[in-house]
Amino acid sequence: MVLIGGRLVSLGFAGTEEAAGGVYDISTTVHRPDIFDRNGRLLATDIRGATLYADPKRVIDRDELAEKVASVLSDVNAGSLRKRLAAGGRFVRIKRELTPMQQAKIYELGLPGLGFIEEYRRVYPVGATANHVVGLVDVDNRGLAGIEKFVDNNPQLTMMNAPTESGDEAVTVSLDVGVQHVLREELKSAIDTYKAKAAAGIVMDVHSGEVVGLASLPDYDPNHREQALDKEKINRIGFGVYEMGSVFKVFTVAGVLDLGLANLNTTYDATGPIRFGGFTISDFHGKHRPLSVTEAFIYSSNVAHAKMAVQMGVPRHRAFLKKLGLLDPVTTELGPSAAPIVPQHWQKLNTMTIAFGHGLSVTPLQLATATLPLVNGGIAVKPTFLPRSREEAMQSSERVLKPATSAALLKLMRMNVVKGTGKKADAEGYRVGGKTGTAEKVVGGRYSNSALLNSFLSVFPADDPQYVVLVMLDEPQRVAVTKGYATAGWNAAPTVGKIVARIGPILGVPPKLEDTVSRFDAKVSASY
Structure with a gap:
């Protein structure tokens, strides 16, 4: 008894060899801060889970253990586990992140x-x-993408946020889960309705630059991280580059107006197509007459906008787009966006085609960000996925456009919804303004009129701009509900209208329901 007692005491003071099957704790994984949306709704948190392991020296029957464990855990291969147990050692990890039910069943095996x-x-x-x-984390709870990765690279971030009631650190993002849900649901509905390959959308505060909603479909559930490996489930808003088509015309018009080269009544000859260097630029539904800037915008004339850009000249056109941030990646808390594809040798023809959205590929995030000064009075605000007041944003931003240019663009965008190609985007009471974009994708080295990338760039309310909403649909088809048309006015525009009608109340934007046309719309109609 004395010998046994002495041995027990010595064992009590002895250290445990590494991986010797002793006591293991949660220190093997990183404890992360909770992530909340702007209204305090939980987006990500840690829970304590179980990892199953085996101590080969204590296993009585390797074959029995391997077979029974595999019968409970379908993703465990019995043969592979048997070999690992036979290799010896004191620690064989079998499976991490067991569910409570799986853990209970393993217990029952005894x-x-x-x-x-x-x-x-x-x-x-x-x-x-x-x-x-x-974003998401790896099996060791380390950030792989999104805000999760940003938190790991910026540990001081949690010190800027109030801790939870339990005292744990937390991070708040600019997203609104309500807006997120609506955006994702309407994009999914658009894919189903218009038989599109993919869809993406973003909602931004025009004054603070906060991203309050961002969705890209198809997407993945971060609770099942293996889904993120599918290359089709990328974030198209920040990491896909596209020729965006006629939505680019907002920048062309802004350029000639801001440089004092034109006003809304200035006319450009759109009687016929432009032939230059073996290329022909024509209008989809040409009016075959001179068009004012206003008419060119609502009829979406490629010819007129090409002539506007030529009037600016190649150097000034390129410099204007660069000032708006369209020629450089946009950097946010999610990292730098994909780099735009810019012409290596920017010539006159490039300026003409870029004027209506071909020949320059950008991310939708760049496009939405560049739109902010067009609708907020002329201030270039940087986008953010963290909460930021409008006052803070304005203090750190600079003016890039005249206020009058912004006012004119708002008028044009609203007019395009009231009378032009964006009619189906109107949401009652919210005075939506916007521009359609129908871009032919390059297939086999040539532009294809059957593979379209459609978008609708919008702002609401146009008379008191609060939010920009951009929606993009990849290869929508000609379906019965669109009467056989596949252009953006028939699919991307109505998708935006549905989104605005649902998120307006969530964002606290009150609708103005009047029996007669609003003063702003009356002013728009009068100027037209």
């Missing part, structure tokens, strides 16, 4: 040699709803 380690496991209560912004 097999010697099995044990559990308690580790932190990251969970995302809203699933795929905010995946491209929140």
Whole structure:
């Protein structure tokens, strides 16, 4: 008894060899701060989960253990586990992140040699709803993408946020889960309705630059990180580059207006197509007559906008787009966006085609960001995925356009919804303004009129701009509901209208429901 007692005392003071099957704790994984949306709704948190392991020296029957464990855990290969147990050692990790039900079933097996380690496991209560912004973590709870990765690279961020009631650190993002849900749901509906390959959208505060909604479909559930490996599930808003088509005309018009080269009544000859260097630039539905700037915009004339850009000249046109941020990646908390594809040798023909959205590929995030000064009075605000007041944003931003240019663009964008190609984007009471974009994709080295990338760039309310909404649909088809048309006015525009009607109340933008046309619309109609 004395010998046994002495041995027990000595063992009590002895250290445990590494991986010797002793006591394991949650220190093997990183504990992360909770992530909340702007209204305090939980987007990501840690829970304690179990990792199953085996101590080969305590296993009585390797074959029995391997077979029974594999019968409970379908993704565990019995043969592979048997070989790992036979290799010896004191620690064989079998599976991480067990569900409580799986852990209970393993307990019920009653097999010697099995044990559990308690580790932190990251969970995302809203699933795929905010995946491209929140991001995801690896099996060791380290950030791989999105805000999760940003938090790891900026540990001081949690010190800027109030801790939770339990005292844990937390991070708040600019997203609104309500807006996120609507945006994602309407994009999914658009894919189903118009038989599109993919869809993406973003909602931004025009004064603060906050991103309050961002969705890109198809997407993935970060609770199942293996889904993120699918290359089709990328964040198209920030990391896909596209020729965006006629939405680019807002920048062309802004350029000639801001440089004092034209006003809304200045006319450009759109009688016939432009032939230059073996290329022909024509209008989809040409009016075959001179058009004012206003008419060119609402009829979406390629010819007139090409002539506006030529009037600016190649150097000034390029400099204007660069000033708006369209020639450089946009950097946010999610990292730098994909780099735009800019002509290596920018010539006159490039200026003409870029004027109506071909020949320059950008990310939708760049496009939405460049639109902010066009609708907020002329201030270039940087986008952010963290909360920021409008006052803070304005203090750190600079003016890039005259206020009068912004006022004119708002008038044109509203007019385009009232009388032009964006009629189906109107949401009652919210005075939506916007521009359609129907771009032919390059297929086999040539532009294809059957593979379209459609978009609608909008602002609401146009008489008191608060938010920019951009929606993009990849290869929508000619379906019965669009009467056989596949252009943006028939699919991207009505999608925006549905989104605005639903997010307006969430964002606290009151609708103005009047029996007669509003003073702003009356002013728009009079100027037209």
